[in-house]
Amino acid sequence: MNFGIVVFPGSNCDRDCYYVIKEILNQPARFIWHQETDLNGIDCVILPGGFSYGDYLRAGAIARFSPVMSEVKEFADRGGLIVGICNGFQILTEAGLLPGALGRNKGLKFICRYVSLRVERNDTPFTTEYRRGDIIRMPIAHNEGNYYIDNPDKIRNQVVLRYYGENPNGAIDDIAGIVNERGNVFGLMPHPERCSEKILGSEDGLKIFKSIVRAL
């Protein structure tokens, strides 16, 4: 399983994802500079968190024009696995690879803390290591995580993670993570790479990476 982690100017969770994949899971991984257009040999593309282009204009709005993104789209069309974490999720919605949009948090403040999540689907390549209905804890760290879509019913079956108990950002239907219809593109606001080691307080996130490894 070869992971490719895209680095946009302003990405800041790229090295964190790399560490988990490389050092915790011992899987091959490489960084892909946003101007590269070669995804050869990559099995899973990760769009990491951060502030691509400083979140200027709108989170993810500029990054989607980066040269690598047209390749990422083709990669998705070919059925390749893509995970967008936090800013990566925002980029995926801006790029039209996932439905909906992410607006300002309802409290209009950046929030960094652990939240509880309910695993709604464990039949995606990203979540097979969980059981359906599992309540897990993962950290969020964002200013724009307020997921919105005109008709949430339309994507009811695409919801993978929901905020459980408290909805921190006002996301419609408590949506924290979704997949596309085909099920190979996954976007989530929480940061699984921040909770993949015991020393950091939780290993709940590691199962996402493990599920991906298992999927291939």
Place this chain on the structure above:
Amino acid sequence: MRTREELERISMSLEEYELARSYLGREPNDLELGMIAVMWSEHCGYKHSKKILKLFPTSGENVLQGPGENAGIIRLDEELALAMKMESHNHPSAIEPYQGAATGVGGIVRDILAMGARPVALLDSLRFGTLDNPRTRYLFSGVVSGISGYGNCIGVPTIGGELAFEKPYTENPLVNVTCLGLLKGKPKSGKAEGTGNSLILVGASTGRDGIHGATFASLELTSSSIERRPAVQAGDPFMEKLLIEAVLEALEKSDAIIGVQDMGAAGITSSSVEMANRGGVGVEIEVTKVPQREKGMTPEEIMLSESQERMLLCVERGKEEGLRPIFEKWGLNFAIIGQVIPEKMVRIKENGNIVGEIPVDILTEMVPAYDLETKIPENLNRLQTVDSIPEIEDYGDVLLRLLNSPNCSTSKWVYEQYDHMVETNTVSIGTGASIIRVKGKKFLIGVTTDGEGRYCYLDPYIGGIMIVAESARNLICIGAEPLAITDGLNFGNPEDPEVAWYFVETVKGMSECARKLNIPVVGGNVSFYNESENYTVYPTPIVGMVGKIENLETLCTPQFKDEGDVIYILGEPGNLGGTLFIEELTGEAKGKPEIDLELEVKLQRLLLKAIREKLIKSAQDISRGGLAIALAECSIWGNMGIDISIESEKSPEEVLFGEAQPVVIITTDANRERYVEEYFKEVPIRKVGRVIKDRFKISFNRNSIVDLEISLLKNKWNSGIERWMI
């Protein structure tokens, strides 16, 4: 000759101007005078503090770089070193809180970067007026947003800090930011060397922002200060993030970089002058080569601009083009703006014509250093006397009131707005000292910032000792051996003899304690003129301290663990002098704070050893709010209760709310009692009770004086700040 008004505009006295003129041997032109004024400002020149700062102990076996560089550096092991530095951004934050605080973060991060270190953690010490004042809420929320907006974007976690709300800070909030960085190999230096080598400006373009910011920071704030808002710079964290990655990549891939220097206060002037001074050389700068974002800038504007996110590199001649692609990849300017010259001169050219020329020494070594005129404040005796202690009907109520004070309650409202987890190294925050791991290493790093202006206001020498001692104790309590200090000294106008006395005494106290505990000061910052028409800030030293924890197994945490664990108190609680209790209940800081430094040394040594031998299950020192608050915190964090009984000849308020140091609460397994008592026999130790479930029970001389639900304590502790801010 210049008129007084002209000189006032650049915050220079007539005497200093005359002195500069005599050094130069001629009349300086506008550019030269502007450069001299900023380099001679308190902010850049440390002219009122230089002599006193020599009191600090600055050497130690692990010190790789003491004061004098962009940041201090200490050795962590054979391979790794840690860069650390604190800096204030008080004046800008007072008039433009968001940008003031944001650019404070940006500046300190570049100081760390200049040492060749990757910034890995930020901590913020903040002081404001009381939250019942709407302007305080505006400043507080603006500063926190500024730190959050900037720090989060650059991907450096903000893992700690501290916070206090007291009247003297109403018009002069304090914003002291500490940054830590990790580096392998030899630290970089901010020096220029080798005739003909290039000076390269990297990062953002230069505009008219922040001109004379350094001189502005060297003035008292007045009602017209708001007009100086243009002296506050605007930050672009995205640019900073690119700069971090580009500089680190350049340092990794190339050995052509001789020196790296942050460009902060006084812009190109101070960065080029400091680099020349460290290398014992001169520099020549061609201002037209500086990338500008505005048209028609004069040489003076270019040389004094404080536009953010810029750095200056000294690079071997002929190797410049090898570096260019790295900076261009990150979309940054890379402009050769000058070169090293052998004569120790700063020469400014515009289109090849010399427009200014000043010997480096005039701007550095010859900056006037003043002896401070000191005077013991007339009201000191009155301040140190507590005339009446309020009568207490219900100790539980007082405890709840203090827990609900923004000075004691959780600062969650603040730190949840900061990304404190990015980089995935954060092991623990929010309870005492913060802890980060270092990937690939067994050891962990503990870090804390502490300050208590109230103590120093009432007794600066004792206060100075207490701040350093408390910082070290906070590290000891998590099992960390203190390694080094960076400090931020925040005072009023040093030309006021009473302020000067406070400054000198505080530094003496801090130095004394640092010596006794054998912890070197590797750098810091002085901020004077924190006063306005109505208030002078408390003399407020902030200590940032780092320590090393051997491994995960010898890490200790403060929270109570298991039912039945035995609770001990080390040290002698008491003395209401200088306590939050007195300030909260009487509205005035009063009394004489107290510390037993000999006991402190002994206690810290024993405690660290006990923690490393895994003898105890929790440790928490008492500070603001006293024993009762510390016990409550351990209960809240551990979600456990206590049942303790104290026998004392002192009054219950002294024992519960006194802040005499050192006092530490430890717990241990019931079967280790005898061993623990024997272990700590050199210091006062008393067993007071046990950890229980749910309830918080204290009896004093066999009378129950507090009996509360843990959930109630939690509610009060959780809402102290939030009740004002939501």
